[in-house]
Amino acid sequence: MFLYLESADTKMHVAGLKYFTLPDGAGPEFVRELHREMQESPVEAPWNRKLATPRLLLNPLHYWVTDDKFDIDYHVRRSALATPGDERELGVLVSRLHSNPIDFSRPPWELHIIEGLSGGRFAVYIKIHHSLVDGYTGVKLLQRALATTPDDRTHPMFFSLKPRSRGRTSDDRSSLVGGLVSTAWDATALAGGTVRSTAAVTKAVLRLQLSRRAEHSALVPGLRAPKSMFNGRTGRNRRFATAQFELDRLKAVASASGGSLNDVAMAVFGGGLRTYLEEMGELPKRSLVGFLPVNIRPKGDEGGGVRVGATLAPMGTHIADPGERLKAIIASTTQAKAQMNDMTQAAMLAYSGYLLAPSALQTAGAMVGASGITPATFNLCVSNVPGPKQTLYLRGARLENYFPVSIPAHGMALNITCLSYDGAMNVGFVGCRDAVPHLQRLAVHTSKALEDLEDAVAKLTV
Template sequence: MFIYGETSSSKMHVAGLLPFTPPADAPRDYLRRMVDDARRQEVMPPWNRKLAYPRLQFSPLHTWVTDTEFDFDYHVRRSALASPGDERELGILVSRLHSNHLDLTRPPWELHVIEGLEGGRFALYMKIHHALVDGYTAMRMLGRSLSTDPETRDARMFFNVPIPKRSRPTGAGAQSSNPVTATLRALGAVGSTVSDGVGSAVDLASALVNTQIRRDGDFGRISGSASAPHSILNARISRNRRFATQQYEFDRLKKLSSQHGATINDVALAIIGGGLRKFLADLGELPDRSLIAFLPVNVRPKGDEGGGNAVGAILAPMGTDIEDPVERLAVITAATRASKAQLQSMSPAAIIAYSAALLAPAGGQIAGALTGVNPPWPHTFNLCVSNVPGPREPLYFNGSRLEATFPVSIPIHGMALNITLQSYADTMNLGFVGCRDRLPRLQRLAVYTGDALGELEAASS
């Protein structure tokens, strides 16, 4: 899907911006040594894999092969900010880097080592095609390349760290060399698969009925596939991107979560909704009805090491039609609680199937954006808001302290804004990425979410 979606304007890569403070004893050539050390180490799967047939974009079957002529200097690059090296200069550089395509004839990732930040700091901008890994997997891999010990000096770059192998089952569940036993076990697995498939189909049918037909009780709060208003977020996008960041103390969101019986994610949605309300009002583009967000949901079992993609989705209101911040949070909380309760009754396979059915009408939304003709019916969603849980302890790379993790995601035709949250240590980090030509002055939206957080805190005291 992510390979098929690659166009001159819609680029299917995600990224992360990681600012660091180097150790006090860092030599002047600290970054050069970092890159040289990584160059001497083996590049591990999946970072050495490329598409077998990259020029056949719409091949019915894509596979990965090992790049036997891996070019380290192409994938790992150094950049420097113009003085004064502040957040504005960093945002401009990342916006430019994120606007460029990945070369799909090579392993689809790049790492940019950015120096010249204020105070002698530096940043890593990691850019990865979504076909290679999802956000969950990327965070697991990042975690394996960092340390909680500031004195550690043997850390390796993420592409030098092997993925842990899944342990094989032992005892009664282990594979047998007996062909009869193996055959019986295989037949049992087929039967189990058929049973699981029937169960998933039932779950899916029930979920679609609850979402599209039933409007009683908790199910009445679930957003369906045709409830999003027309907005400037649903236009055709250009190839140009704009990136903005925001960071809040995690305890501020946690306190509001406890006060209102909401999740941290609900609180984040409420302040983003408040920020969007002001941002769109400034542009004279605030719809009468609430914007609807598409929320990706991780469907991996706990402890999964990751790899590939495994995500479902729900739709939720952003409360942009509600002025009162407490009321906005209450509406969002009720809606997400109902949607999550529905997913909890479903198998992972059913969740993915349900998500596909829920988002299928977005094809018309994308076509409308491409042609400039809005359909007479409502949109499926207006924007995407993701939450990727990150490490809760401060992390270090060879003595350099990681200050934040800012996600950089994917806008597409019909969805000109994508916002991703990522918790790290005692902070919540927000990355806003949008079409530069459709959403001017995107940094203002990041600022307005801060205003919305203050308003919610004031109304809750």
């Protein structure tokens, strides 16, 4: 799917931006030596694998092969910021790097070590195509490559870690037949799981159909989103901005309101979006609808490949009062969770497909410039990826912040992704450069929206 969606204007890669503080006593050659060590490190699967048919992205028989001419110098690069090396300069560079397409004639990933940050810091930007791993898997893999103590200076780089066994790994052409047989068997098992969960899926679909007729239903069916400035055709260039919140602040609001951490985050983003769109003169009368990817792996799964379902939820942008906005979001997400409670993994995938099927009209309309005519299923993507809870280190350098950088697309020009790390929620805002101007303002408004929500919840609990 992610290969089929790849185009010059819609690039299906995700990334992570990590800030590191140099260890005590580090000399001026620390980053150069780190770069040299990476260039000399071994490369294990899947990081040494490329597509067998890189020039034919619509090939239905894709499979991975080992790159016998793997060039580490291409994949691991070193950059420096222009003076003064502040957050703005880094944001400009990351926006540019994220706008560049992946080279499919090579393994689809890049790592950029970025020096020149003020305060004795450097950054690492890692870009991976979504067809190789999903966000959950990527975070798990990168977490395994970092040490839990500053004294551990020999921990393998993420691309040097031996892969955990996931069955067949042969990549020669003769394995294609075996792969097709395996895929057919998996599809049969998937169909069986879906059949066994037919009742749960049917009930969920019926609830959605009824919600279309109910004027004040909390559930969000397809084709219910308003037209917005985020639903047009996107260009190839990106904007990137960040925000950071203490998890304790979000948890306190969640505890006081009876909602979840995700509910609070949605309400905060809804408040920031309301102010941002009002400034732009683009605020719709109805609430924006968020597309929420859902990790459907069983608890304890370490990841691998792509396992993602989806649901829809309102952002509450039509509600001025922060407390009432949160109540509306909690009501909707509670019903959305109930929809999937009795479903197997196969059923969740089937239900997600049903829920998002109408978005094909949205994407097609945006591509041909008819976004004002075709109905919208959602307006933006909001994702939350759980990250490491403890402080991590790279060759003694402390990982200070870890921001996700995700995917905007035709009909969905804004993506907001959260990643928790070491007591904080790090938020990456990624938008089409043409369709979403002044993106940093949205980050600022979002921070103010959390303050407003805290005040509103405090008044309710007095």
